[in-house]
Amino acid sequence: MPRIAVDAMGGDFAPDEVVKGVAKVSLESGIEVVLVGDSARIQALLDEGPYDPELISVRHCASAIGMADDPHEALRGKRDASIAVAARMVADGEADALVTAGNTGAAVLCAARNFKLIRGVRRAALASVYPRETELPGQDVFGLLLDVGATIRCEAAELAQFAIMGSAYARRVSRQPSPRVGLLNMGREEGKGGDVLVEAHRMMRALPSIHFVGNVEGSDVATGRADVVVAEGLLGNVVLKLLEGIGEAASHLASQAAHDSWRVRLGMAMLAPGIEKVRDMTDFGTYGGAPILGFEHLCIKAHGRSSARAIANAVKVAAKAVRDRVADEIAEAVAGIR
Amino acid sequence: MSSRESRPRAGGAGEGEPSIVFRWDLDKTYLRTEFESLRKLVLIPFEAATEKVHLPGVPQLMGGLRRAALARGDRPFVFFLSASPPQIGAEIRKKLALDGIEYDGIVFKDQLRNLVRGRFRSMREQVGYKLGELLRGRRDGPRAREVLFGDDWESDPVIYSLYADVLAGRLGGDRLGSLLDRLGVERDAIRRVDGIARELAGDGPADDVVRIYINLERRTPPGRFKPFGPRLVPAFNYFQTALSLYEVGVLDAVGLGEVARALHERGWSGERLRNSLDDLVRRRHLSPGTADRAILVLHRDGQDLQSASERTLGARAVSAMLRLRRRMARSQPAPPETEPVDWEALVDHWVAHRSG
Incomplete structure (x- = not known):
């Protein structure tokens, strides 16, 4: 053991x-x-x-x-x-x-x-897991995002290595035989994002050991399009904090609305079992933690x-x-x- | 109501002869009895001796205690006190014989007689029954130092501690009666206990209970037993019990080694045993000095209890670490041998939280 x-x-x-x-x-x-x-x-x-x-x-x-x-x-x-x-x-x-x-x-x-x-x-990456929508059978309800802060800026080869490391981790820990790997970018087209991201895209596409699904946009992060999302530390950290912030803001807004209106309170009470189920499914406590790879x-x-x-x-x-x-x-x- | 069996053996304790008494509970202390479900409970009377399973290390501990006592020149006495019915006695006696356990008496609770007489409360009640039997055993048996073994399933901690304080003259009379009443003991049982306690008090106080060991079969948090004071040692396995007995000089190094080996043969790794030892030190039931001595003794016996860090550090660093630990141990105030138990608070807490 x-x-x-x-x-x-x-x-x-x-x-x-x-x-x-x-x-x-x-x-x-x-x-x-x-x-x-x-x-x-x-x-x-x-x-x-x-x-x-x-x-x-x-x-x-x-x-x-x-x-x-x-x-x-x-x-x-x-x-x-x-x-x-x-x-x-x-x-x-x-x-x-x-x-x-x-x-x-x-x-x-x-x-x-x-x-x-x-x-x-070349460099280590700090990963984070986050709750997301699943699209395909067998997908984990948590996605893996890396790097979220061990680096600030990276070279293309480093991003390609992050893809390999994230894929290996997801393969073992999430038991996904072929995790879908995406590169976080400002558009799905392979020419987007500047020299580093274009080169990283080219390198990742050429990697036989990963299932690269291409660039993913911010709106794709919370979907099942990619199981592993690769980003530079600065961008990854911003996305992670944004996801957390949106979750907290939504919770706060719902509490405020419930405080102001009995109708909302009643509606939320009726939805409570469903909300609780989603909260349980997406609670980071279920996953425990994320690795430094x-x-x-x-x-x-x-x-x-x-x-x-x-x-x-x-x-x-x-x-x-x-x-x-x-x-x-x-x-x-x-x-x-x- | 109880069913008693005494086994007079050759060479009973003579007047003034030094002796030591070991009193054991049976279920969950000696035997791994499973009565968590009604099905398992119903099956117990039909279990053959060969199907009964003892807890790892217990026969070796009992053998070691006996040999160590004889080596010191003490006459050892072993008594079992069980709340099980005498109907299972035959198989229990066979099991003890199979394990090579020599004992001097065994008491069962006559549940059938309680049932026939409609004494349903008596069937459930443990404190009055066991305390009465302990005191009776003391009155009719040897006056000697005692070590008590129980578990965390029912009320052994409170019963054994009451017994120890009655012998020591710290409890008795109306105060004892009031405590027993709050613990739900029936009036005639209180009267019986009080009568024997008064008889024993006539001999003068005897602070004879050396230690009370509670086998944490239910994994009850050990902190819950702090109000009982350092006399009561909650132990997660019989290696911990053996270590504590080694510290108080009731078990010798050979006995300690035999218990460790018995656990090792049942799948305990050296690291697990080491973690158990360190846990006992952190809970202040074992001094760091004795812990180091035990590690050395077991090492000489071919049993490696080095931690992962000690293995990594190597022999010289370990010696340095042991020296440091000894220095730290000297600077630590030793826990008091006995602390007065705040019985009123303890009973209130026990009644509020008891599960058995």
Whole structure:
């Protein structure tokens, strides 16, 4: 069974939800977890609920990096921060993968400082999963978008590698034998988007190991046209935040409307079971987290607001990715095009 | 109402002879009895001894405790106290014989007699029955240090702790009666308990219960047992129980090794055992010094309990880490051996949250 190092102190609701999530996963699976953080606080939280001590170990470290901290500054000042210690444990072979719901910048930085890039990979990519409409049988209700912030600008070859990495991950973790890969652009035509995107389109179309469906526009992101959407970090991050923002705005507007009118309240009450079903289907907690791809070791970045359920699922995703040898799959795919 | 069987053995404890008593619950403590569903409950009386399954490491622990006691010059006594009916006794005795367990007495709850007499409340009630039987066993048996083993399914933690405090002279009279009443014990059972408690009090207080081990078969959060104080050790497996007994000197290194090996043979990896050990240290039921000693003892016995990081770091770094841990352990205040239990608060909480 894989051993997963979990940054117990990272996340808006850490360590409480992180520890609860790990306790939950210890009772549901045989995955071994190392909780990295303040040992006394971790044990006090474990004591409050059921857990399997045989599957949980604790690595004490006194400091942690806050969600609002500058990652460079914080890591310089806190070399024994939980995320840094957890990443070193993975790099040293004490654990097989890292899960954190903490500061995204610090997670990417720790991965970059401690993990080696897969041979041939030029840059790592931070992926994110998002709920979307499905169009084809067997499609996952979550799409994979990468990069969402590990880079700002990229070269065409780097985008092509992101396509390979995202496709390999989706193939293994989402169990889609041939995930559809799209390049985020301002139009579907292959000549759109400037030199880098045109060249990236040409390279991706020539890749035999991926199922490239061409350019996808912003309106395609939330549909089933592509299972893996590739973008430069700047653009990917904007799209991700836009999706989150729209979701929050829609929820806020609905609440406001319900507050102002009893008719809306009544209508929403009648729709509640359906809304709840959609919310359950699209809850990011179901997926747990998304990977930082391109390194020899895997890091799953869970949402900062992760609940215990999301953390438990992030640990399961990490274990699955280790078991299914996602890094090896990426290495083979990258080697295949060199 | 109970059905008792004593097994007088050659060489019973003489006056003043040092001895130690081990009192065990049967179901969920010794045996992996499944009564979660009515179907499984109904099948129990029809189970043959060979179909009964003990929890991993228990026979080895019992054997180790006995040998360690004899090696110290203590006469060991083993008693079983069960809330199961005596009708299953024959198969239980066969099972104990199969496991090579030597015991001195076994008590069953005579549910049939309760049923015939229409005492339905008595059939369900555990606290009065078990506490009464424990006190009676003490009155009629050896006066010695005691170690008690139960589980988290019903009321063993509260029963055993009440028993320990009655022996120690910290509970008795009206206060004990009032607590038992709040725990739902019937009036005649309270009177019976009170009578025996008064008889025992005549001998003077004896803080003889060394430890109470609660097997967390239901995975009850261990924090729920904190109000019982450090005397009660909630344990997730019998390796944890063995470690704690090793620390208090009731089990020796050989016995500890046998329990670890028994679990290992049943599929526990060295890492799982190590995690169990570290969990006990974090919960402050095992000192870091004893933990390190146990790791070394088991290592000499050919059992590797090194953590993944220790394996990665290598022998010299591990020695340094152990030295650091010992230094840290010295700077930590040791938990008090006994803390007074706030019985009124505990009983209120227990009654509000009990599931059995």
